Amino acid sequence: xxxxxxxxxxxxxxxxxxxxxxxxxxxxxxPQLYSVHPHGSYSRLPFTALGSGQDAALAVLEDxxxxxxxxxxxxxxxxxxxxxxxxxxxxxxxxxxxxVIMGTGAKxxxxxxxxxxPIQRPNQYHFAPGTTAVLSQTVKPLTLELLEETVQAMEDxxxxxxxxxxxxxxxxxxxxxxxxxxxxxxVVVLGxxxxxxxxxxxxxxSISKAITHPSWNPTTLNNDLTLLKLASPAQYTNRISPxxxxxxxxxxxxxxxxxxxxxxxxxxxxxxxxxxxxxVTVNQCRQYWGSRIxxxxxxxxxxxxxxxxxxSGGPLVCQKGNTWVLIGIVSWGTSNCNVRQPAIYTRGDTAxxxxxxxxxxxxxxxxxxxxxxxxxxxxxxxxxxxPG
Numbered sequence: 001x002x003x004x005x006x007x008x009x010x011x012x013x014x015x016x017x018x019x020x021x022x023x024x025x026x027x028x029x030x031p032q033l034y035s036v037h038p039h040g041s042y043s044r045l046p047f048t049a050l051g052s053g054q055d056a057a058l059a060v061l062e063d064x065x066x067x068x069x070x071x072x073x074x075x076x077x078x079x080x081x082x083x084x085x086x087x088x089x090x091x092x093x094x095x096x097x098x099x100v101i102m103g104t105g106a107k108x109x110x111x112x113x114x115x116x117x118p119i120q121r122p123n124q125y126h127f128a129p130g131t132t133a134v135l136s137q138t139v140k141p142l143t144l145e146l147l148e149e150t151v152q153a154m155e156d157x158x159x160x161x162x163x164x165x166x167x168x169x170x171x172x173x174x175x176x177x178x179x180x181x182x183x184x185x186x187v188v189v190l191g192x193x194x195x196x197x198x199x200x201x202x203x204x205x206s207i208s209k210a211i212t213h214p215s216w217n218p219t220t221l222n223n224d225l226t227l228l229k230l231a232s233p234a235q236y237t238n239r240i241s242p243x244x245x246x247x248x249x250x251x252x253x254x255x256x257x258x259x260x261x262x263x264x265x266x267x268x269x270x271x272x273x274x275x276x277x278x279x280v281t282v283n284q285c286r287q288y289w290g291s292r293i294x295x296x297x298x299x300x301x302x303x304x305x306x307x308x309x310x311x312s313g314g315p316l317v318c319q320k321g322n323t324w325v326l327i328g329i330v331s332w333g334t335s336n337c338n339v340r341q342p343a344i345y346t347r348g349d350t351a352x353x354x355x356x357x358x359x360x361x362x363x364x365x366x367x368x369x370x371x372x373x374x375x376x377x378x379x380x381x382x383x384x385x386x387p388g
Contacts, residue, residue: 049061078112164312172229201239203234244324246325256318297347316330
């Protein structure tokens, strides 16, 4: 419940206050920590984070967390994680408080850290490579020539990567609506592979317009899709070319091998990663997610690898003949990126349908090899096993 003194300021969050919760406690099995999701499901986790800086905070936690940490070490880790993520994003300069839950009760620890000035977020986060309990195989990076089909990056103007996307024509990019792209705040980066390199021939383009699907529902994540109009056309090169959009009648059999790419939650990863994923039928997916799966969604994964936080808006592509087709946009999944549970993607043909109602119709968006990527991603040996 919000007090009257907080009700006014809460309005700017547009109903999202309390949409997700972190719950901790002690039962007969000992200390427990749960992340409760907006849809009502929950996950038991060793650690978690919420907020716009959660990816940076989780990277610190993944790198340094140890089971059965001493209280002093846990407090130090908490401050470092919040400083890297949440306070860095808010720039508030506020204090860090903690609530420690023990078998004898809960204790509130005030002002573990009290910055004297707002923390300035760096242009890029650099964390030492780390692992999580579900990482099962070595990460194998893509080679440069395999990256010709997608934008694969969007940044805010401070240089912080937050979402992926796919180039579908010289002037248009498709991404996820929940990325909340703002033309004045964010830019599109084309041709990037290694985020630690300053030698790549990038195209950094401003966004003139963001058109979100009119039926986008932030509560159910239905129709999670936004089209971005570039302020100036992208220049096609041997590293930058568009991807085909799936047609509404695209046949998508279960088990079809597809691929997704991104810089999502793998601590310290600078190079674009790829993972091969099998498609999952709607009925199979509903065994995990129930009625939350709608006709605008498609499921993939659950076989040991998945997309994760930071991959949102990126592509799910499947091979059709000698052409790779965008059949999905990374949307949502488990908060801990469970590789044994399928992740959810917005259907790629949703973008095609939206474009058809936008006069004038755009050129080179048909489902043909002309104007679309025909050079294939290699799926046989390039896997990114991540926590999702």
